[in-house]
Amino acid sequence: MNIGQASAASGVSAKMLRYYEEIGLLPKAARTEAGYRVYSGTDVNTLRFIRRARDLGLSIERIKLLVGLWRDRERSSADVKRVAQEHVTELDAKILELTAMRDTLQELADACHGDHRPDCPILHDLEGGAQAKAPTAKMTKHVSAGGRGGKSGAVPCHTV
Amino acid sequence: MNIGQASAASGVSAKMLRYYEEIGLLPKAARTEAGYRVYSGTDVNTLRFIRRARDLGLSIERIKLLVGLWRDRERSSADVKRVAQEHVTELDAKILELTAMRDTLQELADACHGDHRPDCPILHDLEGGAQAKAPTAKMTKHVSAGGRGGKSGAVPCHTV
DNA sequence: GATGGGGCTTCCCATAGTGGGAAGGTCAAG
DNA sequence: CTTGACCTTCCCACTATGGGAAGCCCCATC
Numbered sequence: 001m002n003i004g005q006a007s008a009a010s011g012v013s014a015k016m017l018r019y020y021e022e023i024g025l026l027p028k029a030a031r032t033e034a035g036y037r038v039y040s041g042t043d044v045n046t047l048r049f050i051r052r053a054r055d056l057g058l059s060i061e062r063i064k065l066l067v068g069l070w071r072d073r074e075r076s077s078a079d080v081k082r083v084a085q086e087h088v089t090e091l092d093a094k095i096l097e098l099t100a101m102r103d104t105l106q107e108l109a110d111a112c113h114g115d116h117r118p119d120c121p122i123l124h125d126l127e128g129g130a131q132a133k134a135p136t137a138k139m140t141k142h143v144s145a146g147g148r149g150g151k152s153g154a155v156p157c158h159t160v
Numbered sequence: 161m162n163i164g165q166a167s168a169a170s171g172v173s174a175k176m177l178r179y180y181e182e183i184g185l186l187p188k189a190a191r192t193e194a195g196y197r198v199y200s201g202t203d204v205n206t207l208r209f210i211r212r213a214r215d216l217g218l219s220i221e222r223i224k225l226l227v228g229l230w231r232d233r234e235r236s237s238a239d240v241k242r243v244a245q246e247h248v249t250e251l252d253a254k255i256l257e258l259t260a261m262r263d264t265l266q267e268l269a270d271a272c273h274g275d276h277r278p279d280c281p282i283l284h285d286l287e288g289g290a291q292a293k294a295p296t297a298k299m300t301k302h303v304s305a306g307g308r309g310g311k312s313g314a315v316p317c318h319t320v
Numbered sequence: 321g322a323t324g325g326g327g328c329t330t331c332c333c334a335t336a337g338t339g340g341g342a343a344g345g346t347c348a349a350g
Numbered sequence: 351c352t353t354g355a356c357c358t359t360c361c362c363a364c365t366a367t368g369g370g371a372a373g374c375c376c377c378a379t380c
Contacts, residue, residue: 004356014357015339034346036357045287052286057261060336070283077280081272084265084282091262095255101217102251105244112241120237122244123230126212127205164327174328175368194375196328220366 003029006039010047020050025064058087163189166199170207177207185210185224218247 007014017037020026026046029037049070053063065083069075111121167174177197180186186206189197199207209230213223225243229235271281 002357013338016337018359019337032346032357034357035359036346048288049286054337055261056265056286057258066283066286070287073278075278075280076276077272077278077282078274078276080280080282081269081274084269084272088262088265088269091258091265095258095262098217098251098255098258101215102248102255105216105248105251109241109244109248112237112244114238114241116236116238118233118235118237120235120240122237122240123226126209126216126226127230128208162327163329173367176366178330179366192375194328195330196375214366 001039001041001044003037003039006044006047009044011051012047017047020060023060025050025060025067056087057091062087161199161201161204163197163199166204166207169204171211172207180210180220183220185220185227216247217251222247 001009003014003017006012007017012020017026017029021028021037026043029039029043032038046067049067050063053066058066062083066080069080069083105122108122108125113119161169163174163177166172167177172180177186177189181188181197186203189199189203192198206227209227210223213226218226222243226240229240229243265282268282268285273279
């Protein structure tokens with residue numbers, strides 16, 4: 001199987017196939033006399049595994065670990081679970097961070113007239129809102145982080 | 161004011177100050193005879209603006225727009241709002257994506273014994289689960305995307 | 321005046337993955 | 351043999367950010 005066929009069969013681009021080989025995520029592929037890389041059905045399975053893992057947002061490093069565990073019949077599922085759980089933790093942190101940003105920005109946008117006039121709470125916040133602002137009471141850090149990022153309406157919970 | 165002082169006063173690293181100048185986010189700073197960059201209090205205000213905008217996750221490109229609008233006394237708040245709203249939309253998309261990943265992975269991890277045995281639904285999913293899986297009923301696409309990833313206690317609301 | 325330490329300059333490299341593209345070899349069909 | 355699709359390697363780009371080296375500058379202290 002050529003690199004193009006392996007790519008089509010796995011959903012991993014040829015470019016990435018070469019890259020993964022280069023960084024050691026994949027073993028060096030066999031070559032034809034002309035220098036073309038050759039792949040087997042087994043390789044395609046590995047590639048699908050990698051692709052799926054990438055789709056779940058796992059880093060190359062973690063995928064290396066998982067592929068190693070996958071191939072190891074003596075593995076403990078605990079090791080696999082730990083890798084997954086670490087990634088979930090990171091995802092949670094990222095989601096929280098993005099949600100805080102989103103909430104703050106949405107609040108500001110909601111408060112903005114959005115008309116022809118120049119006055120704008122968004123700019124007002126950016127130009128110093130973080131320090132000098134104390135609108136209602138003591139609530140500092142308007143990173144509310146409470147909302148869940150979706151669009152399901154209810155419970156604004158914005159402290160501003 | 162030297163670059164180090166401007167950095168300390170604004171919270172933007174000296175490295176980033178030079179970078180922002182290089183890419184045109186900041187105008188070329190004046191120089192002393194020795195070639196040192198010189199900053200004013202006004203510059204520091206701009207830098208704080210930029211820093212705050214970066215904290216909200218805005219891209220350099222969008223910050224360029226916002227700084228331009230900020231300086232433009234003829235601006236319409238509608239333009240500012242649009243930029244902010246675009247960013248919120250992107251944040252929402254990203255949050256949704258990450259949440260879907262998180263939920264899927266958490267489901268799999270929850271189903272994993274996490275002991276010394278090698279059997280593991282996580283690996284099972286990665287090795288082909290995306291296509292061949294149909295565990296309980298019709299529930300395809302385990303990207304539930306419903307939970308909100310946060311840790312804010314109450315209302316778990318996870319669909320799993 | 322000399323010296324030392326810390327700050328400034330520019331320039332290069334690295335990150336994490338991915339895509340784009342050029343220059344050149346290969347393979348298969350016509 | 352020609353043509354076109356495919357493969358190879360190599361370089362560059364992206365987003366922002368940090369690290370570090372080599373070399374100049376400024377100020378304080380002796």
